[in-house]
Amino acid sequence: MCIRDSRTTGHQRAALLVLLTASFTLAVDFSILNVALPAIGTDIGLGISHLQWIATVFALCSAGFTLLMGRVADITGRRRTFLAGMILLGAGSLTGGLATTPTILLAARAAQGLATATVVPAALALLIGTFTEGPARDKALGLNGSLMAAGFTTGAILGGLLTDLLSWRWAFLINVPIAVAVLATAPIVLQESRAHERTRLDIPGALTATLALLALVHGLTHAAETTWTDPVTLAALAAAVVLLAVFVAVERAVPVPLVPLRMLTRPSVAWGNVAGLLAFATETSLVFLLTIYLQKVLGYTPLAAGLSFAVLGLGTVLGGLAGPKVIARFGSRTAIVGGFLLQAAATLPLVLISAAAGSIWLVLVATFAGGVANLVVIVGFMVTATADVPASEHGLATGLTTMSQQVGIALGTPVMSAVLTAVALGAAPGPGTTTVLDGVTAAIWVNGGACVAAAAAVGIFLRRRARA
Known part of the structure; x- marks a missing residue:
């Protein structure tokens, strides 16, 4: 997994492995409960219109505190902040695995979200500090983005496997030994870093x-x-x-x-983060919609639904690896705009899905192509939003990128859930198979349109701001 070329050392590769493991785990955390939502709703007592809170609470806490924790990392030490976040992740995961009520479950998800807000900006700041700006850092960021996006898909597969074979509770408990392993290794391979000037927290x-x-x-x-x-x-x-x-x-x-x-007056920072927000909003909310479709319309089990997203995971890995090459040849702006247009071209045909079993083939092809395109956008966003930032503000810059990711996740799922629920519940007293399908396809129209709008906005305004 690690980068191996003449410009990297064994210590750099070891540090990268630890940081990527943490980031990948937190990405898995977001989606690992997605395919288990119906089972959790039945077990805990949450209706279809409330299921999205399991994902939203996580993203809300992450988005709300990520800037603060990025600044905390700059001031108190990025390695120290990273380790504190991993401790919180382990504690929150253990609590979630033992939860018996919606309140405890959502509190555990909130703790995992706060852990994400703590770990991810610190990990990204440590990663950026480990590699100098240029091809080596671009490759590291591309691999980080690829694994984070692949983590969303891996979470869906793993969540389905654990739910079918054991229980959805193991989707929480699996994080505990991973957190322990990272905590045991990180102090050895990660070097402490912080901003030179100590400042007050806002x-x-x-x-x-x-x-x-x-x-x-x-x-x-x-x-x-x-x-x-x-x-x-x-x-x-x-x-x-x-x-x-x-x-x-x-x-x-x-x-x-x-x-x-x-x-935020820097075009690269401002519009890079806009692109990141929209990239995560569209793709993660699409996974939510297709999870509902596969289980409520096609009648898939959690495991079958999770395995259906394996091709999306493959697409995200390929997109993450291709992203740096696309950026090197065409530039990050072209990569972002082109990626969004390709993502829209892959998403919009999904409005043709139906209750027929053969629709799964359209889902597989579209999600694979969309995954490749989405990761090209994400790598372009990461490279653009962190370029030309002084070392003293690495935590702030990566805090902004993390916030963009989590705000996108926090807003994308409720918006698509709102469209789905409004159409499904507006068509009949209760959402049956047909009305759920109508809601899903209506939300897919919105999702694809958002990709087109994102490409237009970033293409036009980033260029104008750059000229100015």
């Missing part, structure tokens, strides 16, 4: 950012359960806008902001 900025995201996700989720014009929905969305404005005001006022607005 707690008000972190709180307002988290509350804004929470209000936004709550509004989107409530819209799925009621309507877009429901007073609670409108109030939550309005609160999100107000809190975001407060966050911007706080960042301008505090001496050491959580997100220095000057960093």
Whole structure:
């Protein structure tokens, strides 16, 4: 798995292996429960309109705290922060495996999300610090992006296998020995690093950012359960806008902001992160939609549904390996725009799926092609958003990229769930096979359209900002 060329050392490869193992595990954590959602809903007591909270709580905590933890890593030490996050991951996973109520289960997912917010920016900062900017770092970032995306798919397969053969609880418990192994190895192969200047943490900025995201996700989720014009929905969305404005005001006022607005004026940072947010929003929410389709419409078991995503995993690995080559030849902007267009071309034909068993072939071909395209975008996003960033701000830059990933995951699934639920529940008193299929295909139209819009926005505005 590690990079082997004349520009890397054995120590670099060992450090990369530890960091990739942690990142891969956390990526698996997001999706490992996806195919188990129906089983968890039956066992714990969650309806179809509430199942997405199992994924959303995880992403919400990760997105809400990732910038703060990226700055904590810069100040207190990236290796120390990395190890603390792995401890939290092990504790949260053990709690989830023993959960007996929705409250305990969601609390465990929140702990795993906070662990992600702690580990991922620290791991990325350590990775960037291990390799100098250039081909070696691009390859490391490409491999990291490839394994993280493959982790989403591996999680679906592993979750189905564990649910069918053992129990969905093992989807939590499997993390415990991995966390222990990383904690035993990391202090040996990872070197401590931190920013040269110690600064105060921007707690008000972190709180307002988290509350804004929470209000936004709550509004989107409530819209799925009621309507877009429901007073609670409108109030939550309005609160999100107000809190975001407060966050911007706080960042301008505090001496050491959580997100220095000057960093967002860099075209590479700003539009690279926009691309990352949309890439993760579209692909992870598509996996959620197809999971519902495979089990509720085609009647697949969790294991069969998980195995159906194996080709997506293969596509993401190939895309992650091809991404650096595409960037080297055409540039990161072209890689991002072209990747989004190819992802849209692979996604939109999925509106033709039906209750017929033969539709699985369309799913396999489309998800493979979409996985390749999506990873080209993700590698382009990672390279673009972390280029030309000084070493003292590596934690902040990687915190931004992690936040983009997790905000995309946190928002993509509720939006697609809202479309699915609105169509399914609006067509009949209860979502049967036909109405669920209608909801899934409607959400796929939105998903593919978002890919086209993303390609247009990044292509136009990144170019304009670059010229300016």
